[in-house]
Every structure is written in C-alpha cells, then in structure tokens.
Amino acid sequence: MCRLMGFASKNSSSFPKILGDNLDNFLELSLQHPDGWGYSHIDSTSQSASKFREPIPALKSNHLREQIQTDTDGALLHFRWASKGLDIKESNTHPFTYNDITFIHNGSFAPFDVLEPYIADKYKKLFEGETDSERYFYYLLTEIDKHGFLAGIKSALTFIKAEISHSSANMMMMNPHYFVTACRYNQDRIPAAFAGDQDYYELKYKKTTDGIVVASSGWDQGDWTLIPNDSLLVFDRNDQSLSSEQIR
Numbered sequence: 001m002c003r004l005m006g007f008a009s010k011n012s013s014s015f016p017k018i019l020g021d022n023l024d025n026f027l028e029l030s031l032q033h034p035d036g037w038g039y040s041h042i043d044s045t046s047q048s049a050s051k052f053r054e055p056i057p058a059l060k061s062n063h064l065r066e067q068i069q070t071d072t073d074g075a076l077l078h079f080r081w082a083s084k085g086l087d088i089k090e091s092n093t094h095p096f097t098y099n100d101i102t103f104i105h106n107g108s109f110a111p112f113d114v115l116e117p118y119i120a121d122k123y124k125k126l127f128e129g130e131t132d133s134e135r136y137f138y139y140l141l142t143e144i145d146k147h148g149f150l151a152g153i154k155s156a157l158t159f160i161k162a163e164i165s166h167s168s169a170n171m172m173m174m175n176p177h178y179f180v181t182a183c184r185y186n187q188d189r190i191p192a193a194f195a196g197d198q199d200y201y202e203l204k205y206k207k208t209t210d211g212i213v214v215a216s217s218g219w220d221q222g223d224w225t226l227i228p229n230d231s232l233l234v235f236d237r238n239d240q241s242l243s244s245e246q247i248r
Contacts, residue, residue: 001191002094002106003029003079003218004203006172008179008237009211012043012071018213023068025219030058032218033079036093037061040102041072044176044237049102053093073211074174074237078104081191083132086112091129096137098126101175103140105133106201106216107168107185114164115139140173149178150234157182157232157247167191168201172214179235181205181214183227184247203227211235212242 005026007018015023030037037058040051052067058079068077078094086092094104109115112132116124123138143159144152153173160169161184168185185201194200197218204224205214212235215221227233230247 001033001081001083001108001168001194001200002104003033003216004076004104004106004170004172005078005213005215006074006076006104006174006179006181007208007211007213008074008174008235009208010073010240011210012073013208013211014071015068015075015077018208022220026215027059027064029216029218030079033081035082035088036080036090037064038078038080038094038104039067039070039075040095040097040104041070041075042100042102042174042176044073046100046176048100049095049097049174051095051097051102053090053095055088055090055093074176074179076102076104076172076174083108083112086131087129089129092131092134094133096134098137098141101141101144101173103137103171103173105136106170107166108132109136109169110165115160118142118159120145136169136171140171149175150180153180153182154232154245154247157184160184161230161247170201170203170216177237179212179214179237181227181233182247183229183231183233185229187229201229203233205233207242211240
C-alpha cells in the first residue's frame with residue numbers, strides 16, 4: 001500500500017511552495033511506506049512526462065528535496081509500501097509514465113496480474129516490473145485508447161469495481177489537460193498494520209490560489225475536503241474547473 005499526492009496549478013509551483021512546512025508531515029509517511037518513492041511532473045504545455053524513482057525511503061534519499069522543488073504546473077509524488085511477494089526495486093516503483101501521461105496507485109489487486117488479459121498487446125510489451133499497479137496503468141491506457149482520456153478512465157474503473165478483486169484502486173493520473181483522482185476502495189480491506197486507521201484509504205483535496213492539491217490520509221489535512229468513495233475528481237488544467245462524478 002502507498003501514499004499519494006498530486007497538484008496542478010495555473011502557474012508554475014511546487015509541493016514546498018504549495019504546502020510550506022506542512023509538507024514535512026506528509027514526508028514523514030514515507031517512513032511507514034519505505035519501499036520506494038517517486039516523483040513525476042508533466043507541464044500543461046509538455047509532450048512527455050518526466051519521472052524520478054528510487055527503491056528507498058523518500059526521507060533517506062539525497063534527491064528528494066531537489067526533485068520536489070522542481071518548478072512545474074503539475075506533479076505527482078508517491079511513497080511505496082510493497083505488496084507481499086513483490087520485489088523492492090526501481091522498476092516496481094511508482095510513478096509509471098507513458099508519453100505525456102503519468103500515474104500513481106495505492107492498493108492491490110488479487111492476483112497481481114488479474115488485469116493482464118484486458119491489456120492491449122502493445123502495452124504488454126512495455127512491462128518492466130511485476131506489480132499490479134503497472135498492469136493497472138496499462139489497463140487504463142488500453143481503455144483510454146478505446147474511449148478517450150476521461151471516458152477511458154471511467155470505463156476502466158466501472159469494470160474494476162464490478163469485476164476485479166481489489167483492496168483499493170485509488171489512483172492519480174495526469175496528462176497536459178487533466179489531473180484525475182480516482183477514489184475506489186473496499187473499507188473492509190484496510191491493511192492489518194493500519195487497521196486502527198479507518199481513514200487509511202481516504203483521499204482529500206484542497207483548492208489553492210490557482211489550482212488544486214490532492215493527497216492520501218495520515219497527516220494533518222486540516223480543512224481539506226473529502227473525496228467520496230466511488231468517485232472521480234477531475235481538474236481541468238485548461239480552464240481550472242473542478243468536477244466530480246460517481247463511479248458506477
């Protein structure tokens with residue numbers, strides 16, 4: 001299981017600029033989710049997403065501060081807690097990227113390759129690691145190819161909710177036009193280590209002066225707004241509009 005954070009804004013910014021000293025509270029979560037960390041960014045004018053990944057705890061990295069201080073108008077940050085049986089290595093570390101799309105996930109699918117039959121052959125050739133998260137990403141891309149970016153994400157989440165065994169399909173996905181957060185989890189499948197944290201899978205967001213920041217629970221989120229389970233939060237990076245839609 002993992003911790004997620006992402007932001008998108010009209011003007012270039014960074015996680016430290018948006019959150020200030022409160023960012024340190026979120027970074028502390030990497031000590032409970034120590035099996036790798038990664039950062040990606042995709043500007044609204046970019047044609048490709050950039051990523052940096054290490055299979056070590058974020059707070060033990062010499063590169064963390066440098067990466068998260070990157071000036072950009074859209075970025076994702078991920079702390080990994082590896083699912084049982086999946087190796088701790090760079091290729092299993094989030095984010096995953098493809099051209100101008102970047103993605104992070106919190107949760108697990110059972111078995112880890114349950115989505116593989118539904119992934120287009122062109123994406124199966126790109127597998128680098130063994131995680132269910134990477135396969136989730138390429139399944140989303142398969143549906144996006146069929147239906148378009150937003151419609152493909154909705155189609156994928158509807159199918160997963162109805163047909164696929166999972167603890168959580170919580171994810172963040174970003175391209176130059178949209179920042180999408182999916183909140184889809186099973187409350188009865190919170191990891192035993194966090195059984196006392198009934199908000200473990202919750203995602204919340206906060207509007208900034210010119211955009212939005214979204215993050216997992218476990219730290220001081222004060223007046224942030226809860227994203228309901230079984231919903232998609234869509235931030236349009238072009239007109240800065242925010243909308244929400246139920247996953248049916």
